Amino acid sequence: MKEILLVLDLDETLLYATTNRLIQKEDFVAGIYYVYVRPDLEYFLSQLAENFKLAIWSSADDVYVEQLVNKIKPSAVNFEFIWGRSRTTKKRMSLTDEYHYVKRLSKVKRKGFLLERTLIIDDTAEKSMLNYGNAIQITEFTGDPHDDELLLLASYLEKLRNVENVRLIDKRYWREQVKSI
Numbered sequence: 001m002k003e004i005l006l007v008l009d010l011d012e013t014l015l016y017a018t019t020n021r022l023i024q025k026e027d028f029v030a031g032i033y034y035v036y037v038r039p040d041l042e043y044f045l046s047q048l049a050e051n052f053k054l055a056i057w058s059s060a061d062d063v064y065v066e067q068l069v070n071k072i073k074p075s076a077v078n079f080e081f082i083w084g085r086s087r088t089t090k091k092r093m094s095l096t097d098e099y100h101y102v103k104r105l106s107k108v109k110r111k112g113f114l115l116e117r118t119l120i121i122d123d124t125a126e127k128s129m130l131n132y133g134n135a136i137q138i139t140e141f142t143g144d145p146h147d148d149e150l151l152l153l154a155s156y157l158e159k160l161r162n163v164e165n166v167r168l169i170d171k172r173y174w175r176e177q178v179k180s181i
């Protein structure tokens with residue numbers, strides 16, 4: 001069976017980039033941004049790379065995404081693709097009249113990946129609303145040095161790795177499921 005593809009968001013999911021420096025020291029600086037890497041990120045990516053395919057898809061500017069991903073990528077980890085805003089679709093919300101850059105997984109499918117074997121992980125539900133059955137929503141990261149979301153998520157994902165069709169699994173209460181083990 002083909003490995004599951006994990007499509008990971010970048011901002012507030014894997015790191016926090018801000019122009020307002022926090023109390024603790026940043027991990028690195030990129031342009032005008034102080035960048036704080038989410039705790040356990042290196043472990044998370046290295047561990048999951050053993051049993052999953054990994055990719056990055058952010059709705060931020062393409063050059064920014066490329067630059068930051070190069071900084072956080074462990075040398076032994078390879079991403080299937082690194083996509084930025086140019087791959088998202090601008091969508092107007094009928095209720096609020098706001099625009100969102102959404103990620104259409106049909107673009108991932110066109111690259112040859114099976115959607116039954118694809119999970120999209122994001123801190124913003126709207127970004128993956130068109131692919132509800134593939135989405136895992138996580139809490140946003142804004143620099144908390146005690147954040148343990150990636151450790152919890154890694155445990156949960158390990159349980160899913162042999163699932164034939166990820167779309168058939170209810171992933172809304174994933175955190176409770178990990179904690180109850």
Ligand SMILES: [Mg+2]
Nearest residue numbers: 009011012123
């Ligand atoms: Mg995000």
